[in-house]
Amino acid sequence: MSKLWGGRFDGKNEAWIDAFGASISFDQQLAAYDLQGSIAHVKMLKKTAILPAEDADAILAGLQTLVTKVENNELDYSVENEDIHLNMEVFLHELLGPVAGKLHTARSRNDQVATDMHLYLKDHVQQIVAQLKTLRQVLVTKAEQHVYTVMPGYTHLQHAQPISFGHHLMAYYQMFTRDQERLTESLSRIDLSPLGAAALAGTTFPIDRSYAAQELGFAGVYANSLDAVSDRDFILEFLSNASLIMMHLSRFCEELILWCSYEYQFIELTDTFSTGSSIMPQKKNPDMAELIRGKTGRVYGDLFGLLTIMKSLPLAYNKDLQEDKEGMFDTVSTVMHSLEIFAGMIDTMKVKEQNMLQATQQDFSNATELADYLATKGIPFRKAHEIVGKLILSCMEDGIYLQDVPLSQYQEIEPTIEADIYQKLDSVQAVKNRHSLGGTGFDQVLAQINQAHLSE
Numbered sequence: 001m002s003k004l005w006g007g008r009f010d011g012k013n014e015a016w017i018d019a020f021g022a023s024i025s026f027d028q029q030l031a032a033y034d035l036q037g038s039i040a041h042v043k044m045l046k047k048t049a050i051l052p053a054e055d056a057d058a059i060l061a062g063l064q065t066l067v068t069k070v071e072n073n074e075l076d077y078s079v080e081n082e083d084i085h086l087n088m089e090v091f092l093h094e095l096l097g098p099v100a101g102k103l104h105t106a107r108s109r110n111d112q113v114a115t116d117m118h119l120y121l122k123d124h125v126q127q128i129v130a131q132l133k134t135l136r137q138v139l140v141t142k143a144e145q146h147v148y149t150v151m152p153g154y155t156h157l158q159h160a161q162p163i164s165f166g167h168h169l170m171a172y173y174q175m176f177t178r179d180q181e182r183l184t185e186s187l188s189r190i191d192l193s194p195l196g197a198a199a200l201a202g203t204t205f206p207i208d209r210s211y212a213a214q215e216l217g218f219a220g221v222y223a224n225s226l227d228a229v230s231d232r233d234f235i236l237e238f239l240s241n242a243s244l245i246m247m248h249l250s251r252f253c254e255e256l257i258l259w260c261s262y263e264y265q266f267i268e269l270t271d272t273f274s275t276g277s278s279i280m281p282q283k284k285n286p287d288m289a290e291l292i293r294g295k296t297g298r299v300y301g302d303l304f305g306l307l308t309i310m311k312s313l314p315l316a317y318n319k320d321l322q323e324d325k326e327g328m329f330d331t332v333s334t335v336m337h338s339l340e341i342f343a344g345m346i347d348t349m350k351v352k353e354q355n356m357l358q359a360t361q362q363d364f365s366n367a368t369e370l371a372d373y374l375a376t377k378g379i380p381f382r383k384a385h386e387i388v389g390k391l392i393l394s395c396m397e398d399g400i401y402l403q404d405v406p407l408s409q410y411q412e413i414e415p416t417i418e419a420d421i422y423q424k425l426d427s428v429q430a431v432k433n434r435h436s437l438g439g440t441g442f443d444q445v446l447a448q449i450n451q452a453h454l455s456e
Contacts, residue, residue: 033119040215106205114194151356162427193218197228200316239303253289302327360427
């Protein structure tokens, strides 16, 4: 069969040229959405009497047959037919004969493909939102289990102050909450129908775009036909939001990888999310965390790839836009698999509470507690800071910690210092005392968790 657009041409491309220009190898992922769009389009053509009811009904029956074939994976796509749209038209023609050619009345592949991608992305963004909700629930559950687990908090990857491990987990809960909010809000721009914009200028047929949009479950239609077929902002916004999700996953994965190391020994990932070495029998590698960290780069690449494609691209449709799909498909797959793996890692990881606590008892992360204590005795904080710094230097030379300094030595600094100084220096007490709003104090962590439950 000759190409459906071939009337203007008297030559035929060689197979390798067809292969280079074809997109069916990847856009067959749009098959179900393409048929969904075609069904809505034909229903609209019937409603507006652009097509006779008899023809429309025949086409609808044929499309429903193709829906079943897609669901059963019974279709054999052809590179010669370029893309998912022409492949479906050929399949329909094989079922119905010439009446299938009426399907494309008042429609172009330009608004057709844009419609497909809106449907695809709306569906998958909603799935990713559901995955983020699941991950957030996992984090809250794990945080509840570890409100009173004390660990070192870090700045510059150096021990800074002791914190609740639950507090650390809830920080990521907040990040993924913002990710979920961004995706949910972006649906208002994804949930628009380009169908009816045709090639770029609309159509002379008396179509009903709003009816077709309602049939497809869209909240509205594009107001400008040029914009409708050339807009890829909704994909770029998704890729940007996906990059933020992957960045947050990657940051947490980096911490998991560190915490699994022999030097930290804060957590252990289950065997499901780990692998071994082909030469070193003792190894248990956090490969899934490393893979998620690595896959972040490919999602960034998908974003910058499409930004580059869109740069300087004139209105309306250009063949460059065929390159908008693979990155979108890749990012959807990468994010969905990463979220699933990551939620499983967090849910099943073993937390070594004593190791975390011990790490806060053999360091100087209680230095700020001492400085704050001295400030309550009337010493200006900047002076207190200097005193504690010099005291730490002395402790390091003597191989001791602040809690090992004799009370008499503290009283040489400030006579009003009492034995309660040692309670202040205790890492658990230090965490408990940081009860400012949003702080790591146990009561504040519990408040964060309660708020998380209320927001679901």
